[in-house]
Amino acid sequence: MQALLVVAHGSRRAASNQEIFDLIDILLTKPTYYININAAFLELATPSISEGIDRCVENGATEVIVLPYFLSAGRHVSEDIENALAPKRLEYPQLIITIKPHIGAANGMAEMLLNLAKG
Amino acid sequence: MQALLVVAHGSRRAASNQEIFDLIDILLTKPTYYININAAFLELATPSISEGIDRCVENGATEVIVLPYFLSAGRHVSEDIENALAPKRLEYPQLIITIKPHIGAANGMAEMLLNLAKG
Numbered sequence: 001m002q003a004l005l006v007v008a009h010g011s012r013r014a015a016s017n018q019e020i021f022d023l024i025d026i027l028l029t030k031p032t033y034y035i036n037i038n039a040a041f042l043e044l045a046t047p048s049i050s051e052g053i054d055r056c057v058e059n060g061a062t063e064v065i066v067l068p069y070f071l072s073a074g075r076h077v078s079e080d081i082e083n084a085l086a087p088k089r090l091e092y093p094q095l096i097i098t099i100k101p102h103i104g105a106a107n108g109m110a111e112m113l114l115n116l117a118k119g
Numbered sequence: 120m121q122a123l124l125v126v127a128h129g130s131r132r133a134a135s136n137q138e139i140f141d142l143i144d145i146l147l148t149k150p151t152y153y154i155n156i157n158a159a160f161l162e163l164a165t166p167s168i169s170e171g172i173d174r175c176v177e178n179g180a181t182e183v184i185v186l187p188y189f190l191s192a193g194r195h196v197s198e199d200i201e202n203a204l205a206p207k208r209l210e211y212p213q214l215i216i217t218i219k220p221h222i223g224a225a226n227g228m229a230e231m232l233l234n235l236a237k238g
Contacts, residue, residue, distance in 0.1 A: 004232075011193060013191075013193055019192065026228075027232065030229060030230075070190075071188060072134075072135035074130060101235065103228075106231050106232075106234065107234065107238070108234065109142060109145075109231070110145040110149060112228070113123075114146065114149060116222065117123055117153075
């Protein structure tokens with residue numbers, strides 16, 4: 001029972017956070033086997049990462065796949081997300097939490113830029 | 120004679136800026152008709168947007184397609200990039216400068232996240 005948690009930085013600007021929720025809405029239209037797909041924010045917005053993990057567990061997830069929605073592998077990706085997850089690993093010792101690479105490192109980014117240039 | 124200019128925020132962390140240059144290197148391996156493809160940074164790193172435009176012109180570009188490498192449409196995208204470009208529009212009145220939507224709004228972002236989750 002896998003759940004997806006898209007973790008973004010979070011912004012003081014509501015419209016920026018809304019872009020993440022809109023992206024989740026698009027993800028939810030896709031055929032997947034995830035029991036749920038949610039957003040969480042590292043800071044400045046809610047739900048927090050802690051709340052995001054809680055939501056996955058409440059929905060019956062046995063595994064949460066964390067997708068860092070960051071373009072570069074800075075401290076937020078390398079340390080802060082894991083630091084936010086550490087207490088949840090203790091709280092839910094049975095839960096498997098897997099952190100994937102940040103989106104900036106994803107295959108296909110170059111092609112997406114070229115498509116954007118042509119569009 | 121089109122050139123691509125990928126505009127990222129820029130970071131105090133050299134490795135984060137290097138990720139942008141690495142992405143440019145990947146773009147340069149793709150078959151495209153652009154006379155050059157360069158990176159520029161809004162702040163904290165070089166080349167600046169001004170220098171990036173200069174480089175395109177020096178290479179013979181008559182049009183520069185600016186790709187904002189930002190996940191959300193905050194002030195950086197909506198105002199700061201255009202503000203950095205404004206003096207270049209005056210400096211090179213013949214040059215066509217086109218700003219595309221930020222990468223976070225690109226088609227295919229949802230699919231890329233799902234691929235990242237499976238990878």
